[in-house]
Amino acid sequence: MMALSFSNAQRWLISLTLLCLLSLISIQAYAVNIKNVRIWPAPDHTRLVFDLDKPIKHQLFTLDNPNRLVIDLGNVRNKTSIEKLPLKDTPISRVRTAVKNGSDMRVVFDLNSKVQPRSFLLKPNKQYGDRLVIDLIYKTKINKKPKAVAVKPKANPAGKRDIIIAIDAGHGGEDPGAIGPGRVKEKTVVLAIAKKVQRLLKSERGFKPAMIRTGDYYVGLRARTQRARKFRADLLISIHADAFKDSRPRGSSVFALSQRGATSETARWLANSENSADLIGGVNGALTLDDKDKVLAGVLLDLTMTATLSDSLKVGQNVLKSIGNINKLHKRDVEQAGFMVLKSPDIPSILIETGFISNPREAKNLQSSAYQNKMARQIVNGIKAYYKTNPPPGTLLARSKVNTDRRSYIVSRGDTLSGIAEKNKVSLTSLRKANKLRSDSIHVGQRLQIPRS
Numbered sequence: 001m002m003a004l005s006f007s008n009a010q011r012w013l014i015s016l017t018l019l020c021l022l023s024l025i026s027i028q029a030y031a032v033n034i035k036n037v038r039i040w041p042a043p044d045h046t047r048l049v050f051d052l053d054k055p056i057k058h059q060l061f062t063l064d065n066p067n068r069l070v071i072d073l074g075n076v077r078n079k080t081s082i083e084k085l086p087l088k089d090t091p092i093s094r095v096r097t098a099v100k101n102g103s104d105m106r107v108v109f110d111l112n113s114k115v116q117p118r119s120f121l122l123k124p125n126k127q128y129g130d131r132l133v134i135d136l137i138y139k140t141k142i143n144k145k146p147k148a149v150a151v152k153p154k155a156n157p158a159g160k161r162d163i164i165i166a167i168d169a170g171h172g173g174e175d176p177g178a179i180g181p182g183r184v185k186e187k188t189v190v191l192a193i194a195k196k197v198q199r200l201l202k203s204e205r206g207f208k209p210a211m212i213r214t215g216d217y218y219v220g221l222r223a224r225t226q227r228a229r230k231f232r233a234d235l236l237i238s239i240h241a242d243a244f245k246d247s248r249p250r251g252s253s254v255f256a257l258s259q260r261g262a263t264s265e266t267a268r269w270l271a272n273s274e275n276s277a278d279l280i281g282g283v284n285g286a287l288t289l290d291d292k293d294k295v296l297a298g299v300l301l302d303l304t305m306t307a308t309l310s311d312s313l314k315v316g317q318n319v320l321k322s323i324g325n326i327n328k329l330h331k332r333d334v335e336q337a338g339f340m341v342l343k344s345p346d347i348p349s350i351l352i353e354t355g356f357i358s359n360p361r362e363a364k365n366l367q368s369s370a371y372q373n374k375m376a377r378q379i380v381n382g383i384k385a386y387y388k389t390n391p392p393p394g395t396l397l398a399r400s401k402v403n404t405d406r407r408s409y410i411v412s413r414g415d416t417l418s419g420i421a422e423k424n425k426v427s428l429t430s431l432r433k434a435n436k437l438r439s440d441s442i443h444v445g446q447r448l449q450i451p452r453s
Contacts, residue, residue, distance in 0.1 A: 243358035251330030258336030319382030
């Protein structure tokens with residue numbers, strides 16, 4: 001056998017080559033793989049989400065003249081098609097990428113306007129792996145269209161304001177919610193129903209709808225109640241279509257808040273499922289309420305003792321009864337559980353599970369525009385039924401109720417105006433005013449309106 005002999009220089013060269021190969025293999029083994037990049041435009045921010053196979057080191061900063069956002073990503077194995085992101089309705093005009101320091105990657109976003117960037121990493125959950133989330137908070141609204149000169153509305157007289165209903169379509173954007181047969185997504189069907197509820201309420205005299213989200217983007221659970229408060233809402237309805245562990249359960253449900261435990265195992269399971277949305281949707285403190293608000297926390301402890309929860313249960317029962325006209329009810333009464341989105345101390349709030357999207361029959365219904373219209377109509381009918389008898393003070397419906405509550409009286413022979421007032425326990429002055437009488441003269445057969453005592 002021939003023996004191979006190497007000089008010291010050759011041995012050194014071979015060792016160096018092997019070391020470089022081992023280093024390259026090591027770098028590749030620990031490099032981060034960017035599997036996908038998604039973008040979600042919202043009215044107040046745009047969200048970029050990098051799907052990763054492991055956590056990544058990153059740094060971001062902005063540059064002026066022109067406006068740019070720069071993201072340096074450490075030790076990237078391969079890059080996905082970042083430059084082909086859909087940029088419509090975002091502050092980004094162009095995306096550029098370049099290799100940096102051999103294995104790092106620099107991503108440059110050319111911007112149409114200044115933004116306030118924030119980034120955070122999310123750990124894996126049941127739907128996604130590691131993620132890098134970058135939020136571009138708008139300093140000014142993008143693509144702002146000139147406002148049309150609107151006719152200034154006349155100031156409503158006291159007692160004529162509309163009842164404001166905040167409509168919350170669950171999930172959205174990064175969080176698809178429950179996924180049913182055929183990959184139908186909860187976030188899609190509930191937004192469709194919410195928009196139909198909005199349209200119906202717009203046509204109802206005395207009501208004004210306000211949408212928590214209007215498109216496919218995520219809003220943090222606490223931010224949803226914050227937005228309802230900014231709208232000065234009289235009621236918050238959160239619309240969902242959840243899934244269960246198997247495909248058999250079906251039926252609609254309505255939930256109110258409970259601070260003392262869920263009323264059933266299903267209610268507890270659904271609340272835990274909905275409350276995990278922030279872990280999936282990706283929320284940081286910049287877009288939500290402060291969790292350390294001690295005053296709010298103190299109020300919430302007593303929420304079950306307030307009129308807010310009582311009103312939630314009452315309106316919820318009306319909505320549940322109305323929905324029962326078109327769909328099987330999972331439970332006959334409003335259930336209660338610790339849903340985060342319902343934790344508003346000053347706004348009656350209900351969560352409506354329109355059906356189980358995990359059930360093939362209900363999934364098919366929920367995708368039908370005709371069924372969505374029926375569901376929206378029954379939700380609105382339930383809301384109207386409650387406020388018909390319980391209008392908030394100072395609203396148009398409250399004044400209308402006063403008028404409809406007035407009784408009528410047919411004048412008989414021998415009646416006097418003062419006698420009718422005494423018989424009906426109202427003052428003579430109020431009786432004259434209700435019937436616009438200039439004197440106490442009345443005649444047989446005359447119909448008088450009796451005001452509330």
